Amino acid sequence: MTLTTSSNGAAAPGRGSRIANCLGAITCLAGALAVASVSGQPAFAAESDGAAIAANGTDAGAPACASCHGEHGEGQPEGPFPRLAGINAHYLVQQLQDFASGKRASDLMGPIAMALSDSQMNAVATYYAKQSPPKAAEPDPIDEAAITAGETLAERGDWTRGLPGCAQCHGPGGVGVGSSFPKLAGQSMEYITGQLKAWQDKQRANDPLGLMANVAFKLSDKDVTAVASYYASLPAAETTTSGENGGK
CATH class of the missing domain: 1.10.760.10 (Cytochrome c-like domain)
Structure with missing residues (x-):
């Protein structure tokens, strides 16, 4: 569920390369969830499969979702990579379906949303919906x-x-x-x-x-x-x- 730009124009040291390395992972999660909802109520795959996709990506070349969204979906507050842990699985599916169809435009999320299989998408959706990692710390104090x-x-x-x-x-x-x-x-x-x-x-x-x-x-x-x-x-x-x- 990601369509973001930085809220400030300046990038922290090394952040540009980190964001670049994360681009595929955002797409992984999007793809992994959206298409599952095409036929209505998704029949979610085993949670262990979703964990593997999130951590390692897929043999077809989808990168690990964790590289952008954190090991357990906690997100990366210093960049445009949201927390996915605990988000309703059907909501994630809908967002990914929208990425795949172009209804929600993203050069990052769109391609992998279209590339992953239905079962891979369903599995990742279920995995993230059930996660409860601690909240990731904000990079700066909040006013x-x-x-x-x-x-x-x-x-x-x-x-x-x-x-x-x-x-x-x-x-x-x-x-x-x-x-x-x-x-x-x-x-x-x-x-x-x-x-x-x-x-x-x-x-x-x-x-x-x-x-x-x-x-x-x-x-x-x-x-x-x-x-x-x-x-x-x-x-x-x-x-x-x-x-x-x-x-x-």
């Missing part, structure tokens, strides 16, 4: 004032601007709701910022009923930073044995 402002926007919204709270779809504290609204708690600041900017710039448009686009268009740059700061400050939402938070 407390931004966190406070972000909590207000995320939980209550701003109805003077017709802006609903993120919690109305993503659940209190960003725990996620069902297969349409993913967990945000513990996701990196850079990733959330990048996605909100992508909605604003119409680089991403695969949301249900255009809900995210309508919300993102009403956010100022300061609002984006605040909301991203708030969710990045939270611990990662707990994952149940079914791979979904709270049975939602």
Whole structure:
């Protein structure tokens, strides 16, 4: 589920090469999940197969997803590589299907999303949905004032601007709701910022009923930073044995 650019223009030393080495791995995860949903309710493959694909890639040349998204899907907050651990498997499948079809555009994710087999995609989706690694540390301290402002926007919204709270779809504290609204708690600041900017710039448009686009268009740059700061400050939402938070 990745369509991001860095929230700042400067790259840390060595980061460019690290990001370059990760490009294929993002695609691996996308491919590994999207096509599974083509026939509706996916019949998920053995979790052990997903673990192997995530760690080692495939014989067909798909790189290891872990090289971008972390050993257990914890993400890399210093780059545009989101946390995948504990995200609803059906949501991941849908995103990967969108990458494969081009509905969600990405030069990185698209090719491998189309290349992996259905069983490989299903296996990786199940693997990541069931993971609960510790939250990856942010590379820089998060501003407390931004966190406070972000909590207000995320939980209550701003109805003077017709802006609903993120919690109305993503659940209190960003725990996620069902297969349409993913967990945000513990996701990196850079990733959330990048996605909100992508909605604003119409680089991403695969949301249900255009809900995210309508919300993102009403956010100022300061609002984006605040909301991203708030969710990045939270611990990662707990994952149940079914791979979904709270049975939602």
